[in-house]
Amino acid sequence: DAGVTQSPTHLIKTRGQQVTLRCSPISGHKSVSWYQQVLGQGPQFIFQYYEKEERGRGNFPDRFSARQFPNYSSELNVNALLLGDSALYLCASSFFIFNTEAFFGQGTRLTVV
Amino acid sequence: DAKTTQPNSMESNEEEPVHLPCNHSTISGTDYIHWYRQLPSQGPEYVIHGLTSNVNNRMASLAIAEDRKSSTLILHRATLRDAAVYYCILRGNNDMRFGAGTRLTVKP
Numbered sequence: 001d002a003g004v005t006q007s008p009t010h011l012i013k014t015r016g017q018q019v020t021l022r023c024s025p026i027s028g029h030k031s032v033s034w035y036q037q038v039l040g041q042g043p044q045f046i047f048q049y050y051e052k053e054e055r056g057r058g059n060f061p062d063r064f065s066a067r068q069f070p071n072y073s074s075e076l077n078v079n080a081l082l083l084g085d086s087a088l089y090l091c092a093s094s095f096f097i098f099n100t101e102a103f104f105g106q107g108t109r110l111t112v113v
Numbered sequence: 114d115a116k117t118t119q120p121n122s123m124e125s126n127e128e129e130p131v132h133l134p135c136n137h138s139t140i141s142g143t144d145y146i147h148w149y150r151q152l153p154s155q156g157p158e159y160v161i162h163g164l165t166s167n168v169n170n171r172m173a174s175l176a177i178a179e180d181r182k183s184s185t186l187i188l189h190r191a192t193l194r195d196a197a198v199y200y201c202i203l204r205g206n207n208d209m210r211f212g213a214g215t216r217l218t219v220k221p
Contacts, residue, residue, distance in 0.1 A: 004156075033208050033209075035211075041213065042198075042200060042211035042212055042213050042214055043157065043211045044211070045208050045209065045210055045211075048208040055208075056208045090156050090157070092156075092157075092209075097208070098204075098205075101159045101162070102149075102159060102209065103159065104156030104157045104158070105156055106155060106156050107156050
């Protein structure tokens with residue numbers, strides 16, 4: 001079975017632009033979460049979706065938004081990019097939202113110039 | 114959110130056991146203790162999790178203190194491929210909140 005897949009793997013954007021990152025969970029998994037990892041730090045929680053509904057949100061500005069589709073894939077959108085948004089964006093999928101093993105993708109490396 | 118405290122870094126020799134500690138004094142009764150590790154240039158990887166009893170799997174063992182305020186991840190025989198950042202996370206009715214983790218260096 002395929003693992004969690006994220007696209008694109010790398011991305012370079014200009015300050016002020018908008019970006020959309022995509023995530024396909026493991027087949028059968030209904031929960032997708034998004035994380036931002038700045039170099040040298042642990043991943044920071046952004047959003048959690050389960051059954052197409054937002055179930056959790058981290059401490060990120062409204063420029064960050066996400067959604068989950070009927071096939072459980074997900075998109076993370078970031079508007080008005082800032083230099084500080086440069087990071088590795090990780091997607092994790094799990095079967096349920098409580099206390100189950102999460103599987104992470106390889107991430108999307110976003111560079112804002 | 115309940116927080117965890119881990120040493121910033123640890124070193125081990127190859128083929129020797131490694132004990133990675135984690136303190137979580139504010140753990141609630143419904144929080145599970147999860148461990149993940151992150152190898153360079155990869156996403157985090159699940160290692161093990163438990164609630165009250167010690168747990169074993171093919172990757173590691175998890176020893177949980179009787180009062181649940183601390184736990185220890187045990188790698189029985191460290192290999193060079195175990196060099197990674199190890200995260201101890203408390204997971205209840207919310208998503209995972211990572212700390213800075215422990216960077217494990219394995220020396221040949």
